[in-house]
Amino acid sequence: xxxxxxxxxxxxxxxxxxxxxxxxxxxxxxxxxxxxxxxxxxxxxxxxxxxxxxxxxxxxxxxxxxxxxxxxxxxxxxxxxxxxxxxxxxxxxxxxxxxxxxxxxxxxxxxxxxxxxxxxxxxxxxxxxxxxxxxxxxxxxxxxxxxxxxxxxxxxxxxxxxxxxxxxxxxxxxxxxxxxxxxxxxxxxxxxxxxxxxxxxxxxxxxxxxxxxxxxxxxxxxxxxxxxxxxxxxxxxxxxxxxxxxxxxxxxxxxxxxxxxxxxxxxxxxxxxxxxxxxxxxxxxxxxxxxxxxxxxxxxxxxxxxxxxxxxxxxxxxxxxxxxxxxxxxxxxxxxxxxxxxxxxxxxxxxxxxxxxxxxxxxxxxxxxxxxxxxxxxxxxxxxxxxxxxx
Ligand SMILES: *[C@@H]1O[C@H](CO)[C@@H](O)[C@H](O)[C@H]1NC(C)=O
Numbered sequence: 001x002x003x004x005x006x007x008x009x010x011x012x013x014x015x016x017x018x019x020x021x022x023x024x025x026x027x028x029x030x031x032x033x034x035x036x037x038x039x040x041x042x043x044x045x046x047x048x049x050x051x052x053x054x055x056x057x058x059x060x061x062x063x064x065x066x067x068x069x070x071x072x073x074x075x076x077x078x079x080x081x082x083x084x085x086x087x088x089x090x091x092x093x094x095x096x097x098x099x100x101x102x103x104x105x106x107x108x109x110x111x112x113x114x115x116x117x118x119x120x121x122x123x124x125x126x127x128x129x130x131x132x133x134x135x136x137x138x139x140x141x142x143x144x145x146x147x148x149x150x151x152x153x154x155x156x157x158x159x160x161x162x163x164x165x166x167x168x169x170x171x172x173x174x175x176x177x178x179x180x181x182x183x184x185x186x187x188x189x190x191x192x193x194x195x196x197x198x199x200x201x202x203x204x205x206x207x208x209x210x211x212x213x214x215x216x217x218x219x220x221x222x223x224x225x226x227x228x229x230x231x232x233x234x235x236x237x238x239x240x241x242x243x244x245x246x247x248x249x250x251x252x253x254x255x256x257x258x259x260x261x262x263x264x265x266x267x268x269x270x271x272x273x274x275x276x277x278x279x280x281x282x283x284x285x286x287x288x289x290x291x292x293x294x295x296x297x298x299x300x301x302x303x304x305x306x307x308x309x310x311x312x313x314x315x316x317x318x319x320x321x322x323x324x325x326x327x328x329x330x331x332x333x334x335x336x337x338x339x340x341x342x343x344x345x346x347x348x349x350x351x352x353x354x355x356x357x358x359x360x361x362x363x364x365x366x367x368x369x370x371x372x373x374x375x376x377x378x379x380x381x382x383x384x385x386x387x388x389x390x391x
């Protein structure tokens with residue numbers, strides 16, 4: 001639905017992608033945001049892509065019982081993880097975010113309280129993540145390889161089993177998890193599970209399958225789509241794909257007016273962020289909670305899903321495949337615990353689409369709408385955030 005707005009933006013980002021420097025400041029990114037917002041393309045520069053190195057990534061390990069309970073993991077202390085019996089979960093953030101973000105810590109706490117033997121590793125790649133979007137999206141490949149190398153070493157040199165690892169990633173972090181899986185497969189190791197939380201769509205949706213998250217990156221690739229029209233990846237890209245509330249407009253997220261800059265702070269990031277809030281909730285309630293049914297978008301909106309084929313979103317044991325739909329509550333607790341069809345959703349979506357289309361024609365340019373819409377994606381990443389009042 002919102003897809004309509006993405007294409008001009010994607011085209012723009014490909015042009016912007018030739019600017020490849022690592023020292024982009026917040027100011028540059030914000031300026032880029034406003035330039036895009038106003039429809040002014042930035043000047044292009046020569047490509048000098050710098051490879052991301054291991055020292056630009058921090059792995060912070062958390063666990064319940066063994067000492068130390070918290071440590072920075074480097075290549076020379078991987079032995080700390082020897083003897084871990086439970087899952088080892090990597091959590092990877094997205095664009096302009098970082099590994100100490102509140103949601104990362106909340107997810108870490110959810111894992112530790114639900115699974116006593118678990119080891120959680122928060123991946124912080126803040127500097128390569130704080131570039132213009134196109135550069136950060138290129139950096140996902142290197143970050144994936146770095147995570148893959150670490151997992152490989154833990155398996156080869158420290159007797160962990162490849163089946164213990166679960167890679168969870170939000171947005172660009174979802175794409176990173178895919179690259180880690182691809183990298184490991186080159187060394188003959190296939191991850192058991194990837195959980196991609198609204199994996200990034202822009203730039204990735206135009207790539208060939210092997211250059212983005214895909215169902216072969218792990219035995220099970222679980223994808224939660226919450227912002228398919230803007231920042232998330234629209235099409236199924238896992239072995240099992242969940243589309244809560246249809247995958248685009250999340251319950252409880254107020255709609256933004258794309259032509260009113262003052263309205264685009266919190267509401268903008270809401271759909272895209274819901275994916276990790278749903279998953280935090282799901283980790284605490286893995287079964288019979290966020291119950292999803294096999295469906296297609298078309299059928300979900302028309303309330304004819306296969307109610308005899310169900311699975312809980314966020315179930316870390318499922319090997320079911322297909323596309324699944326569900327509705328959620330507007331706020332935590334998100335799980336409805338029962339199946340529910342999309343009452344009134346179709347109507348709501350049509351109305352929203354109409355409203356946006358009306359606005360666009362008022363301004364007489366759908367391209368402008370697309371560019372403004374990109375404000376949603378760009379500002380999902382804190383720099384625009386709550387402090388920016390200057391424009
Ligand atoms: C519904 O799901 C059940 C259980 O997986 C399956 O046996 C059945 O074929 C499905 N029905 C349709 C119409 O897809």
